[in-house]
Every structure is written in structure tokens, then in C-alpha cells.
Amino acid sequence: MTHVVEQLLELLELRKLDDYLYQGTSEDLGFPNVFGGQVVGQALMAAYRTVDSELSAHSLHAYFLRAGDPAHDIIYEVTQLRDGRSFSARRVVARQHNQEILTLTASFQREEAGFEHQFDMPDVVAPDGLKSELEMRREHAECIPESKRAQLTRESPIEIRPTWPMNYVKPEPRPPYKDTWFRAISNLPDEQYWHHCLLAYASDFGLLGTGLLPHAKSFYQRDMQVASLDHAVWFQRSFRFDDWLLYSTDSPSASGGRCFNRGTVFDRQGRLVATTTQDGLVRHRPQKG
Template identity: 45%
Template sequence: MKTANELLELLDLKSIDSVQFEGVSKTIGSPHVFGGQVLAQSVNAAYRTITNQRVLHSLHAYFLEAGDLNLPIVYDVNEVRDGGSFSTRRVLASQNGKAIFILAASFHKLESGYDHHIQMNADLKQPEELLSWTEMLSRYGSVLPKITKHFLEIERPIEFKPVEVVNPLKQENLPPYSNVWFKLKDPLQDSDLATKQQVLTYISDYNILAAALLPHASKAHFGNTQMASLDHSMWFFRDFDYDDWMLYSIETPNASNARGFAKGNIFSRDGKLIACVAQEGLMRPMVKK
């Protein structure tokens, strides 16, 4: 999957009936379905039942089972409520009749009101000063650990440029935060807000849980730690465009009981707060037998 159009095709589910839809999967390098994919496809399914121009403002989801890349995913939508201002939908994703994921989503009619948001860190390096994942692979691929190299070799429609670059050959604990610029590799033209939100939901599952490893990087890495998303919440605040870089600013307040927690703010290049994300995931040290 190389282009934004291919990503949109992945997220645009086949309709079985008015409240049931089916999707396929594309790998991002892991042996299971990418969490961002099932999140975004579920949002697509929920939006397909919204007929009153309401806009997604929040979602809350649980990952129940690892998804099989080779099986279709069926999304069943429960139209829970259409109130005077808000509409609520519940989505169940399953494979072979077994539930793998649940999502609750709330949609709000467009209204005006008070407006404020926190400021983006203006001291961060800009994307033009940084190397992308693609450039890192080209420059350092011969010395990267095999698991890192394989991950970076997967073709994606999104380019990522981390501000804080982790040296996988230098094992040291790092501060509990991460900032990553991201941009679609080709334009997403003439898209409505619903489509842009689905793409942002897909992207939001990249990088966030990895931040929870940073304070333990002297001993923990992807090769010796079992990691999987457990839940994911997201709040959408403003319309936006994909015509420039956006910033995913992540911090990880806690890790305990074989779980890691991280939260992130997503800003447009000019500093507008577009969305907030929170995720807890499995972060289990592997014990050699």
C-alpha cells in the first residue's frame, strides 16, 4: 500500500446491508491486523449510518482479539440513538463469527461556541530539518536491527519524521515523550471531514504505544517485549487538511502491571489542535525459557 488512494480504498467498506459492512486487511509489518486499520474501518462503518450531517467528535474502543490478516472483517453497526444534537453508534467487528473489536462513537451536529486550545511546542525541529523513516532506512539500513529494518521496509502512504530519534544500538532510558511529524505521501484531494477523520484515526495508532517503551529503553525493545493495543480513545476538535505536515506530540505518564499508557495531541503545522488520543496497551516482558 503506497498511496493515499489505496488507503482510502482499504477504509471504504463493502456494504452487506444498511448496518453491516465488510473489509479486508493490509499489513504494516506485523503478523496481525493493524489496530489503526480496524479503528478506521469501524469509523467508516459508523459514518455510513449517519444521515443527518453530524460529525464524529469522539470514539472509544477495545481490541479483543488479534485480527487475522487473511480473513475478511465484518462490521455490525448498532444505531444506538439519534438525539436532538448527538448520534451514538456501536460497532462490533468480527472474523468467522468471533468478536475481535468493539467501538462506541458519538457524532455531533455542527454548533458554534467558546474556543481555546493548548499551544504546540514552538521549539521543536521542523520537518525540513529531520530524516524520514524512508531516509533512515536508506542511510542506516545496513546497521539497523533486523526487526527495525523489516518494519521500515514496509511501503506506506504516510511519511513519518521523528523529532527525537532513538538509536537502537545505544541502550539507554529516554524521557517519557515523543514528537513525530507526519504527512501523506500524495495529496488527499477534495475529501470531506468524515474521510479525513478516518485517515487520521488510522494514523493515530502509529507511534503512540511505542512511546511507553522509551523510559525502559535500556532493557526493553520490540524484540523482547510483547506489545498490543488494548484500548483506544480519540476526540476530534477541528477540521483540517492534509496538505502540510502535522505533529503527533505524545507523552507516556505510566507503565505498570505489564501495561503501558500513552496520550497524544495532534496539531496542524500552524499549531491548531486537531485531535487528542489516549491508548493503553500490553507491554509484557518476554521471559526466556
């Protein structure tokens, strides 16, 4: 296991303060606020710490209430909502500076057999031979503001390979569809909760950006205010996050300063393993002067 993957697992591990109370640190990804996927992943981990080990998360629904401060720890308080024979539910509140920054509800289920069907996996280029986002950022490091260059070109624990790369500095309009391969760069523990928490973490990468594609906008442009408002994940089948997963995203609608986005996650065998949705704040604020 590489050092950067170990650091990511440590980030998600959390420190237990009391029954149903946990503490997490933050990482600097070059953003002014805490990365939303980090808070979702840590909140899911906190919920996992309070349920029976035979249970596995099948869904989570989160609301981002305030921006997180990367300079301070986050406190996660878990509430036991229900423990039944097949399902358990937990509510998690993430707090900083005595204020709630995120609420998350997660549902867990014991494994059982049932009917099966799924949508087919999109026919896209395989990940082998595609350039990663990190490789492309390093090739064009001179285009990245110097204050962010070190963070955005350092080694990452998650490798992301877009099938149709875009120029984030000078984007051009394109349809609101995107297919991206991603995975952890080294082997992970076998317990499924690690793979769930890491996918919850990584599912926030680029999802909201799908809705910016038709408008030729990106997070890197100073005239844009972009933030996640909510985030949901459904886990359909078991998977490993240390093997390639295809994240196929689309954005059916943008209106009223908000942008709605959806994602489906497939493994290399074409199994649909997870589904995501997200509503985001998208405001264009032209620079004065």
C-alpha cells in the same frame, strides 16, 4: 494522488453487505497481526456510513479484544444507538472467525459555535529538513530482519518525521515524551470523514511506543510482548491530513504490565485538532537459553 495513498483509501472504503453491515480487507505492514489503527479507522468509516452527512465525529472509544488475522476479511456490524437533533451515536463490532476482535463507540455532532480555548502547541523543530522514518529504515536496512525488510522499507502512504529519532534496534533510555510530524504523502478528498478516518488509523503509530522509551525497549525486540488494549480519539477542530500535523505524545504511567499513553495533535498553525489516549499491554519476557 499516489498509488499507495489510493490503496490506503480503498482499504478504508469498505464494502457494503447490507444496511449497517460492512466488509473490510487488511494490509500487510510486516506485523504478525492486523495493525490496530487499521481496524479503528475501518470501524469509524463503517459508523460514518450510517449517519447524516452533516454530522462529524467528535469522539471514538475502542477496545481491542483479540488479535486480527491479516489473511481474512473483517466484518463490521453497526448498531444505531441514538439520533438526536445535535448528536448521534453508533456502536461498531468488528468480527473475524465468528469472534469479536474490536468494539468501538463513536459520537457525531452537527457543527455549532461555542467557547474556545486550547493548550499551546509545543515549540519543536519544523518538519522541513527532518528525515522520515522510512528514509532512516532504508539507510539502515541491514539492521532489519530479512523477513521484514521489504515491508518496512517500501513506500508508505503516510510520511512520519520524528523530531528526536531513536535507534529501534539498540534503544537507549529517555524520558517518556515524543514529538512526531506526520501527513499523507499526496492530496486527499475534501470530505472531513476521510481525514478523521486517516487520523484514527495513523494515531496508533508510535503511541504505545512512547511508554517504552524510559525502559530502552522497542517493538522490534524479541523479548517484548506489546499490544494495544484500548484506543480513544477526540476530534476538536477540522483539519486536513494531507498537510503536516504534529503528534505530541507522552506516557504518564506504566504499571501492572500495562502502559498508559496520551497524544495531542496540532496543525502547522498551532491549532489543537485532536487528542488521543491508549492503554497497552507491555510485558518483558527474557529469551530462554
